[in-house]
Amino acid sequence: MRGSPARSLPSVLTLGAKHGESLVLAAEGEGARAAVEELAALVARDLDAQE
Amino acid sequence: MLTGIGIGAGNAAGPAARLAPAPVLSAPRTLASAEVPGEAAAVRAALREVATDLAERAATVTGAAAEVLSANAMTAADPALADRAAALVLDGTDGAHALTGAFGEFRAALVAAGGYFAERVADLDDLRDRSVARLLGLPMPGLPVPGHPYVPVAEDLAPADTALLDPGEVLALVTERGGPTSHTSILAKALRLPAGVGCADAGALADGRTVLVDAAAGTVATDPTPQAVTAAAERERLRRERAGRAHGPGRTADGEGVGLFRTEFLYLDRAEAPSVAEQTDAYRTVFAAFAGRWGGGHAHAVSAWGATMTWWTWTCAGCATSWPWPKSAASSGPPAACT
Secondary structure, three states: OOOOOOOOHHHHHOOOOOOOOOOOOOOOOOOHHHHHHHHHHHHHOOOOOOO | OEEOEEEOOOEEEEEEEEOEOOOOOOOOOEOOOOOHHHHHHHHHHHHHHHHHHHHHHHHHOOHHHHHHHHHHHHHHOOHHHHHHHHHHHHOOEOHHHHHHHHHHHHHHHHHHHOHHHHHOHHHHHHHHHHHHHHHHOOOOOEOOOOOOOEEEEEOOOOHHHHHHOOOOOEOOEEEOOOOOOOHHHHHHHHHOOOEEEOOHHHHHOOOOOEEEEEOOOOEEEEOOOHHHHHHHHHHHHHHHHHHHHOOOOOOOOOOOOOOOOOHHHHHOOOOOOOOHHHHHHHHHHHHHHOOOOOOOOOOEEEEEEOOOOOEEEEEEOOOOOEEEEEHHHHHHOOOOOOO
16 A cells, blocks of 8 residues: 655645545544545545536 | 648737747756755745746636646645755755756656556646746746737647636737647637647747738738738628628538547546447447438437446437437337437
C-alpha cells in the first residue's frame, strides 16, 4: 500500500488510484471523524456522474 | 501579409498579443551557502504568487475555465511541492532548476501512473514554466491578459491555453504551426472564430500590431488600412446575416439519417479499455439492427448507450420517438413501431 498527504493535490494524483481500487483515508485531530466520513462519501459516489 | 491555412468562417481584425514562450533554463549553478536562504524564500514566493495569480483569474471567469484555473492554483499552492523545491535549494541547486526538479518528480510519477493521470502533466509543465518565469522575472508564459479584445498569436496553442480562452475577449486566432485538424483548429471551429494556422511568419508579429484574419482566404493581413478593415467588417456582417437566416432542423438530401454513434460509452464505467473483440461484437450488434434499413422507413439512431452496456436508447430520426432497448433484444433489431 502506498500513501500520500491528502493536503497535496499532486501527491494524491500521483497515487494513480484507478476505478475500483480501494482507498484508506486517515485523519487525526478535531473533527477528524466527520472529515473522513465526508471524504469517503465523496469518493464512494460516481464523481463523473451528472449531478 | 501572412499566408497560412484558414480555419472557420468569416474574418476579424484586432490587435495581436503574443503568448510568451516557456522560459529556457541556463546551465545549473551551485549556490553559495550565503545565497541559500534568500533563494529558498524566492522559490516559495514564486509558487505562492503563481497560485495567487491563477486564483484571482479563476474568480473572474466561470465554467470549465474557472475549474481548470482553481485546480492549477491549488497545485501551485501545494505545500509538498514547495517543500521539495526548497529542499533542493538547501542542497545548493539554483531556484529555477530546483523548481524544475520538484515539478519533474511529480511529473515522472504521473507519467508512470499512465492514462488519464499522464494527461495531467501538461498542467504541471505549465505551472513549472509559470513559476520559473516568475522567479527569473521573465514574461509570464501562456495566454496574455491585455484587458481588451485581442488576437492571440502563438507558436501553437496548448490544450490548457484553449480551455482558458475567453471567447468574449478573443477575436481570432493565429498560430505558426498546426494544421486543419490541430487543437487550435478544432477550438476555432467550436468557438466560431476565424483562424489562420500554420502561418510560418507569425513569429515576427509584435504585440499591439493590428492584424486582419480572413478565414476563407487563409491570410493574415498586417497593418490593414481602415478602409480594408471596414470593408471586411461589412462582409462579416452580411455573412452573419445570411447564417442567421438558416434555421430549422437539419436534414440530408435523401431524408434519411443515422445519429451520432457514441462509441465512447463503451469506455465508461470501467478501468480497462474494451478489447477489439468486444468492440467488434458491440458494433456488429448495432449494425446488424440496421441491416436492410438503409433504403427506406425511418432510420434509427443510437442516441445514448447505457454506461453498463445493458441498454441503449433509440431515437427514431423520422418521428423523434425514443425508447430504451434492452441488449437482450439486440438480435431482434429495434422495435418496429415506426419503421
